[in-house]
Amino acid sequence: xxxxxxxxxxxxxxxLLGACGSNASTGNNxxxxxxxxxxxxxxxxxxxxxxGGNDTAARMMSKLLNDLKLVxxxxxxxxxxxxxxxxxxxxxxxxxxxxxxxYLGSPPTIINYLRxxxxxxxxxxxxxxxxxxxxxxxxxxxxxxxxxxxxASFVADLKANPEGVSIVGGSGPGSQDHLVVMLLAxxxxxxxxxxxxxGYDGSSDALTSILGDNGDALATDLSGISEFVKxxxxxxxxxxxxxxxxxxxxxxxxxxxxxxxxxxxxxxxVFGPKNMSENxxxxxxxxxxxxxxTEEFQAELAASGFKxxxxxxxxxxxxxxxxxxxxxxxxxxxxxxx
Amino acid sequence: MSTLEFLLHGFSVAFxxxxxxxxxxxxxxxxxxxxLPGIGPMNGVALLLPITASITGTLSPEQAAASGIILxxxxxxxxxxxxxxxxxxxxxxxxSSSVMTVIDGHQMAKQGRAGAxxxxxxxxxxxxxxxxxxGLILLxxxxxxxxINFGPAEYFSLMILGLLxxxxxxxxxxxxxxxxxxxxxxxxxxxxxxxxxxARFTYNIPILYSGIxxxxxxxxxxxxxxxxxxxxxxxxxxxxxxxxxxxxxTKQDLKDSALPITRSSFLGxxxxxxxxxxxxxxSAFSYVMEKKLSKNPEKFGKGAIEGVAAPETANNAAAGGAxxxxxxxxxxxxxxxxxxxxxxxxxxIQPGPLLFxxxxxxxxxxxxxxxxGNLMLLILNLPLVKIFAKMISTPVKYLLPLIIAFxxxxxxxxxxxxxxxxxxxxxxxxxxxxxKNDFPLPPLVLALVLGPMLENNMMRALTLSNGNYAIFIxxxxxxxFLLISVLWLVVPFLLKRRKNKGKNTSVEIGN
Numbered sequence: 001x002x003x004x005x006x007x008x009x010x011x012x013x014x015x016l017l018g019a020c021g022s023n024a025s026t027g028n029n030x031x032x033x034x035x036x037x038x039x040x041x042x043x044x045x046x047x048x049x050x051x052g053g054n055d056t057a058a059r060m061m062s063k064l065l066n067d068l069k070l071v072x073x074x075x076x077x078x079x080x081x082x083x084x085x086x087x088x089x090x091x092x093x094x095x096x097x098x099x100x101x102x103y104l105g106s107p108p109t110i111i112n113y114l115r116x117x118x119x120x121x122x123x124x125x126x127x128x129x130x131x132x133x134x135x136x137x138x139x140x141x142x143x144x145x146x147x148x149x150x151x152a153s154f155v156a157d158l159k160a161n162p163e164g165v166s167i168v169g170g171s172g173p174g175s176q177d178h179l180v181v182m183l184l185a186x187x188x189x190x191x192x193x194x195x196x197x198x199g200y201d202g203s204s205d206a207l208t209s210i211l212g213d214n215g216d217a218l219a220t221d222l223s224g225i226s227e228f229v230k231x232x233x234x235x236x237x238x239x240x241x242x243x244x245x246x247x248x249x250x251x252x253x254x255x256x257x258x259x260x261x262x263x264x265x266x267x268x269x270v271f272g273p274k275n276m277s278e279n280x281x282x283x284x285x286x287x288x289x290x291x292x293x294t295e296e297f298q299a300e301l302a303a304s305g306f307k308x309x310x311x312x313x314x315x316x317x318x319x320x321x322x323x324x325x326x327x328x329x330x331x332x333x334x335x336x337x338x
Numbered sequence: 339m340s341t342l343e344f345l346l347h348g349f350s351v352a353f354x355x356x357x358x359x360x361x362x363x364x365x366x367x368x369x370x371x372x373x374l375p376g377i378g379p380m381n382g383v384a385l386l387l388p389i390t391a392s393i394t395g396t397l398s399p400e401q402a403a404a405s406g407i408i409l410x411x412x413x414x415x416x417x418x419x420x421x422x423x424x425x426x427x428x429x430x431x432x433x434s435s436s437v438m439t440v441i442d443g444h445q446m447a448k449q450g451r452a453g454a455x456x457x458x459x460x461x462x463x464x465x466x467x468x469x470x471x472x473g474l475i476l477l478x479x480x481x482x483x484x485x486i487n488f489g490p491a492e493y494f495s496l497m498i499l500g501l502l503x504x505x506x507x508x509x510x511x512x513x514x515x516x517x518x519x520x521x522x523x524x525x526x527x528x529x530x531x532x533x534x535x536x537a538r539f540t541y542n543i544p545i546l547y548s549g550i551x552x553x554x555x556x557x558x559x560x561x562x563x564x565x566x567x568x569x570x571x572x573x574x575x576x577x578x579x580x581x582x583x584x585x586x587x588t589k590q591d592l593k594d595s596a597l598p599i600t601r602s603s604f605l606g607x608x609x610x611x612x613x614x615x616x617x618x619x620x621s622a623f624s625y626v627m628e629k630k631l632s633k634n635p636e637k638f639g640k641g642a643i644e645g646v647a648a649p650e651t652a653n654n655a656a657a658g659g660a661x662x663x664x665x666x667x668x669x670x671x672x673x674x675x676x677x678x679x680x681x682x683x684x685x686x687i688q689p690g691p692l693l694f695x696x697x698x699x700x701x702x703x704x705x706x707x708x709x710x711g712n713l714m715l716l717i718l719n720l721p722l723v724k725i726f727a728k729m730i731s732t733p734v735k736y737l738l739p740l741i742i743a744f745x746x747x748x749x750x751x752x753x754x755x756x757x758x759x760x761x762x763x764x765x766x767x768x769x770x771x772x773x774k775n776d777f778p779l780p781p782l783v784l785a786l787v788l789g790p791m792l793e794n795n796m797m798r799a800l801t802l803s804n805g806n807y808a809i810f811i812x813x814x815x816x817x818x819f820l821l822i823s824v825l826w827l828v829v830p831f832l833l834k835r836r837k838n839k840g841k842n843t844s845v846e847i848g849n
Contacts, residue, residue: 050676051668051683059683066391074392076384077680080548082790083535090530090537090547095754112535120535121547166802172535198490198801199533201794208669214489214802227668231691 037099037280038073044102047088049081049202052170053136053221057268058104060300061133061291068294070287081201084172086112086120093122096273099280103127103271106136108175110324114331115174116338124320127271128281131288132311132319134301135265136221138180138240140167143210144233146217151237151258154217155188162194168215170203174336177206179327180240180264181219182334187260192334207234221266222249222305240264245305265307267323269316285313341475348702351404352710356397357703360409361711368416369718373424374432374748379417379657380674381752383410387681403685404703410681411661411704412711414674415467418617418657419715422459422650426452427729428741430561432748434552434787435617435653437780438625440560441508442638442645453727454587455646460719461587462599462651467712469603470610470658474665475705482666485611490798491809495819496612497792500619501785502823503626506830508639509778518777522785523792525550533797545757549790554749554758556783558765559772561745563779565738566770586723587643595647598628606652610659616672617653617660618787622780624652658708664689665701 044058055077062075080088085108092103105127113123140151148154158165162185169177178199182192200206203220210218211233218225218234222245228234230248238255239245240262245252255262270288272280291297292310301308311319331337351357371382390409394402417433424430426443439459446455473481488496505515528539529549540546587595602624609620628648629638638645663669668690670676682689687697694701732740749762772779803809811817 050670050679055680056683059680063684074389076387077677078384079676079680083530083533086535086537087530087548090544094544094547120530121537121542121544163804172533174535196801196804198798200798204669208486208663208667209489211667212486212489214487227688227690227692233691 035279037277037283038071040100041074041076042071042100042102043076043078043096044104045078045080045088045092045096046104047080047082047085047092047108048170049205050077050079051204052202053223053266054085054104054106054268055079055202056223056304057133057136061104061270064294064296064300065287065291068291068296070290082172083120084108084112084175084178084199086122086172089120089122089126092271093126093274097275098273099277101273102130102284105269105271106176106266107179107323107327108171109269109271110320111175111179111327111331114324114327114338115336116331124271124324126274128274128276129316129320130270130272130281130284130313131292132267132269132309132316133288133292135267135307135309136223137245137305137307138177138262138264138266139220139222139225139236140184140238141210141218141220141225141229141234141236142216143213144235146235148217148237149235151253151255151260154237155260158185158195159188159190162190163196165217166196166198166215167217167219168198168200168206168209169218170200170206170220172199172201173197175199176266177203177219177221179330179334180262182336183264183330184219184255184260184262186334187262210234226305238262241307246302247305249305267309267319269320281313288312344698344702345475345706347699348704348706349709351699351703352408352706357405357408357707358710360405361412361707362714364409364412365416365419365711365715365718368413368418369420369715369722371413372417372420372432374744379414379421379433380672380677382413382417383674383677383681386410386413387677387684390681391684399686400697400699403682403687403697404700406685407678407681407700407704408707408711410678411708414678415654415657415708415711416715418654419460419463419719421653422463422646423456423726424561424744426455426459426646427726428561428744429564430741430745430748431556431783432553433617434556434783435621435656436649437556437618437783438504438621438649439646441625441780442640442642444564445639445641446643446646449641451641451643452729453723454591454643456723456726457587457720458591458595458599458643458647459650460716460723461592462595462602462647463654463719464712464716465599466603466606466651466655467658467708467715469600470607470655470661471705471708471712473607474658474661478662478666481608481611482662485663486667486669488612488815489813490795490802491813491816492819493612493795494792494799495810495816495823497619497788497795499819499823499826500622501781501788501792502826504622504784505778505781506826507626507629508780510776512827512830514775514777515781518772518779519781519785522782523789525555525782526786526789527793531793533794545755550761550786551749551753551758552783552787553752554761555765555786557745557749558762559769559779559783561741562762562766563769563773565741566766567773568734568738570770586720591643594643598624598644598648599651601627601631602648602651603655606655607659609652610656611662617656618784620652620656620659621649622784624648665693667691668693 046055046058048054058077065071080091109124112120142148167181171177178197181197185192185195209215236252390406394406421433421436422439424432425436425439426447429444431437431440443455505519509515530537605624606620625648628644629635660672660675664675670679749758799809
């Protein structure tokens with residue numbers, strides 16, 4: 001009987017241990033509108049797998065906010081990949097309703113809501129935009145030993161036989177990486193519907209597939225790829241920025257240099273739940289501005305080749321409206337609009 | 339420097355007093371996390387990630403990274419050790435990788451051999467840990483090169499084989515097993531499709547958008563189902579629990595398990611290397627393999643120690659194998675390794691092809707600490723076995739409420755909504771009905787976990803082949819998997835027919 005009691009005590013301890021921990025990932029309504037906000041650990045939902053562009057942004061943001069003591073409470077990053085960010089978006093909108101959940105999204109936040117096939121039930125109108133952190137640059141890469149040494153040889157093959165070339169991307173069909181491929185095809189005068197696009201849940205998964213010869217080229221963002229460029233495993237054929245990148249990536253040509261008029265940025269934005277309290281919105285508006293102005297943040301951007309371009313809550317909200325119009329046009333042109 | 343020198347340097351890092359302490363706390367927390375259903379390795383590592391950062395704050399960046407990651411990795415493999423406990427004692431698989439352990443583990447517990455089952459899991463896990471570490475040290479680079487060649491077609495066929503193999507070997511009727519398999523696949527389609535982003539079977543109910551949780555289904559079917567069974571069939575098995583003879587595995591147990599543990603270590607390790615396949619498939623395959631190789635396959639499902647040793651060894655070996663794509667390529671092969679990768683990034687270390695060159699003391703410190711940690715786990719777990727094993731002799735009137743409390747807590751801690759609690763109870767009733775009618779539960783649960791991946795890879799393979807299904811046969815590895823799958827279904831059927839025919843003819847001759 002004594003042992004039984006001991007067991008009971010032990011399990012209670014274990015239960016409590018678990019219970020304390022689980023609060024961190026979920027939070028509750030306590031503290032909404034609280035002056036001491038944030039008084040609990042925070043969760044950032046990332047709608048992609050670890051190692052991708054949004055994941056990098058979320059981790060960099062939360063790490064710097066903590067390191068620079070801008071926010072004292074710790075962050076938990078929740079990766080919810082799938083459906084070209086639709087799964088993570090739905091998770092965030094339906095399950096995170098208090099001030100302790102943040103969402104790190106990129107253009108699919110809008111695209112998924114607009115596109116015809118598999119449109120998400122939720123979009124940027126179901127969340128509160130808090131700020132745009134920076135923009136990432138779309139790239140086209142191949143494995144180091146690929147027969148494609150430059151964009152021209154790749155384009156020639158793609159034009160000659162679109163069905164023989166597969167392009168993999170780090171987001172689902174109809175979302176950002178796919179759209180870049182569609183835009184490229186459109187600019188080259190190839191029927192976008194003939195181009196083979198294979199979507200993965202994040203750029204790290206997509207990268208694996210070209211390294212394993214299960215795809216010919218990779219269309220994704222610069223983040224996460226640069227390490228593989230430095231190690232000599234991957235070669236970038238073109239970057240979609242108007243000018244060349246700096247630092248170690250300076251010898252990679254742009255699309256425009258190589259005769260393709262393609263410029264495409266993926267913004268990384270921070271969102272809160274739709275009903276976030278005014279107090280919390282003001283808090284993040286201020287902290288994100290402070291964060292993006294620090295030397296540490298700017299150094300991170302420079303090291304990774306990202307384009308600075310912080311927007312505060314108001315500008316970002318306005319920008320999202322413009323983006324909605326832009327994507328509506330692109331999707332209409334590609335016959336992918338809802 | 340040679341590999342050996344690097345390893346020795348790693349040990350000098352791992353044997354720093356604070357790193358020993360970090361490893362110990364890691365495995366201790368990991369064991370607790372593994373024992374609790376719901377809080378699996380993934381949640382455990384995720385929850386402690388922010389705390390680690392503040393504990394290691396005073397060390398230099400490189401040291402902090404090594405210590406932090408040693409702690410988190412400790413939680414990871416510690417939780418893999420602990421995962422068997424609830425499967426064996428409470429019929430509750432806390433993670434998808436311990437679903438197979440339930441089959442024989444809980445039977446053993448009912449026969450009073452819980453100690454043997456728990457003991458053999460700890461021993462198997464230890465052996466697996468050491469073998470997979472050796473594999474990690476010696477073969478990391480060449481194996482990761484092979485693993486990335488696994489394309490969508492190969493994954494699809496591997497998962498098909500895994501699902502069919504399990505369905506063919508659990509329960510009495512293959513038809514019933516296949517029904518459960520399809521049911522699992524169907525449940526897996528609920529929610530937002532990971533390929534197209536289309537919402538399926540959600541009927542505009544927001545809670546369904548993120549799909550049905552594995553945890554709720556598994557805990558409901560197995561644990562709550564078991565509770566309903568005990569209540570409703572109380573008279574038939576009162577006092578059925580046998581007395582515990584020995585808290586530890588006997589010599590015979592060890593002898594029986596030696597080969598399964600060795601085989602499962604290698605199998606689990608190899609499957610673990612494949613990104614995405616992971617511990618769940620590894621445990622399923624090893625169980626199936628041991629049942630096929632066993633001289634007494636009829637023992638399986640009735641409390642065979644090999645049936646516990648194999649999956650528990652394999653899932654630990656797979657956890658070790660999964661470190662390879664993470665460390666050499668920066669590709670997380672499972673949810674938990676994805677979070678570990680986040681930990682690397684948090685310490686400004688980019689896992690990837692340059693990791694071994696740029697941060698040798700972190701990587702080799704981690705590898706060395708895993709040797710130390712595995713040893714600690716073995717020492718830690720064997721006395722715990724004795725305590726846990728006693729639990730099974732708890733009177734039913736205390737045990738049942740405890741299981742219910744445990745299940746509800748576990749599910750609520752992860753899902754935090756009342757919908758999943760209702761679903762849990764519903765699954766419990768359903769689980770009782772199913773097991774009463776001899777419908778095996780593992781195929782349903784495994785199909786629910788693997789279904790979305792199966793579908794994803796099928797869509798990708800078909801995109802690559804321009805919609806041509808021949809891709810699954812044109813790729814040699816994929817073709818071999820599919821061939822085995824077909825044989826798996828057809829051969830027993832043919833054998834049975836031949837047997838029946840044989841009977842008929844002999845009857846005719848008799849006439």
